[in-house]
Amino acid sequence: MSALRKSDAPTDRESNEPAKIGSAEQSLRERVRLLEAVVDNFPGGISLFDDDLRMVLCNDQQKSMLDYPPELFRNGYPNMEDLFRFNAERGEYGPGSADEHVRRRLELVRQRTPHSYHRTRPNGTVLEIRGVPLSGGGFVTTYLDVTEQRRNQELVAHMAHHDHLTDLPNRALFNDRLQQAIAKTKRNGTIAVLCLDLDRFKPVNDQLGHQAGDELLKQVAGRLSASVRDHDTVARLGGDEFAIVQTDIHQRSDAGVLARRLVAAMHEPFAVCGHSISIGTSIGISVAPDDGSSLDDLLRKADLALYRSKRSGRGTFSFYEGRDEQ
Known part of the structure; x- marks a missing residue:
């Protein structure tokens, strides 16, 4: 084989350019593949908009989570304004003018600041929505279903402030409500604190057992x-x-008036575990601001009045009086 002439040899550009192009295309394809994998495996909805606020990507999770119908994508991806209007008109954002809902949301997007909020859909689903502007223009929005998380948080909060047996507010929530009520009396108004003990409750537990006692307490709470x-x-x-x-x-x-109603309600027999049980209640009452303006003062004076009701033969009520301190 004869040697190549110098003019027949490939130049550096001719030999390297196809390799460079092939490497770039391969790198691009790899990045696209990785992006598709991220989008497909994202644990919620994700959508991407370009700098003209035209949707260029929307995964199946988002379409399913937000109940997007196929006709929404009949002519390709919608732009952000059309998507907002579609949601507003089907009641996704709650009551109010669709134009106003669209205007407010576009205004938020155009501020190009990250934002995060929770939205409850008409079907009760709670979504955590995050919007993030992209440095090169455009916008990415993610949707996560946090319904179960929100429900668990509310359940924990409820359990922390309610009695496990009767589901009534417990002492902590009662004190909070009483403090709020006292604050209102400092501006104008009157409130009363009524402390109640059940009469003849201990024999129910002793004779019929704690199951009967618990059932009685639940019925008392209802009344x-x-x-x-x-x-x-x-x-x-x-x-x-x-x-x-x-x-x-x-x-x-x-x-x-309320105390008389309560005494009458507790006087009626209770049907518990096949037994007709008669108990009753004794009540002590303090009134703010006349008897004090602090939680401790009002509870203490209502308790003193309650003890007087018990000494008077039970099944009655008493208002706090100064002689209760003696």
């Missing part, structure tokens, strides 16, 4: 709750001790 207004608070403080914050009353006698 107490049915005897007050929605904005009053009934709480179980422990054992057979209950308390009520009666708000927005006009005079002391309003608390007496």
Whole structure:
């Protein structure tokens, strides 16, 4: 074989350029493959918009999670404004003008600042939505279903503030409600604190067992709750001790009206585990601001009035009086 002439030899450019092009294409394909893998395996919805706010990517999880119909993509991906309008018109953002919903959301996007919030869909699903602007223009939005997480958080919070047996507010929540009510009386208004002990409850536990006692307490809680207004608070403080914050009353006698209703409700027999049980209740009442303006003061004075009711023969109620301190 004869040697190549110098002019027939390939130049550096001719020999390296195809290799460079092939390497770039391979690198691009690899990046696209990785991006597709990320999108397909993302644990929620993800969508990408270019700098003109046109959608260029939307994974199947997002389409399913937000119930996007196939016709939404009939002419290709929608732009962001069309997507917002579609959601607004089907009630996704709640009541109000669709134009106003679209305007507010576009305004948020155009600020080009990261944002994160929770939205409850009409079907009850709670979504965590995050929007992040991209440095080269465009926007990426992610959607995560946090319904179960939110439900668990609410359950934990509820359990921390409610009695496990009766589901009434516990002492901690009662104290919080009472503090709020006291704060209102400092501006204007009157409230009453009613402390209740059940009469003849111990024999129920002793003779019929704790299961019967627990069932009785649950029925008592139901009757107490049915005897007050929605904005009053009934709480179980422990054992057979209950308390009520009666708000927005006009005079002391309003608390007496409620106390009579409670005594009558507790006087009616309870059907528990096949037995007809008669108990009753004794009640002590303090009124703010007349009897004090602190939680400890009002509870202490209601307790003193309660002891007087017990000494008087039970099944009755008493208002706090100064002689209770003696």
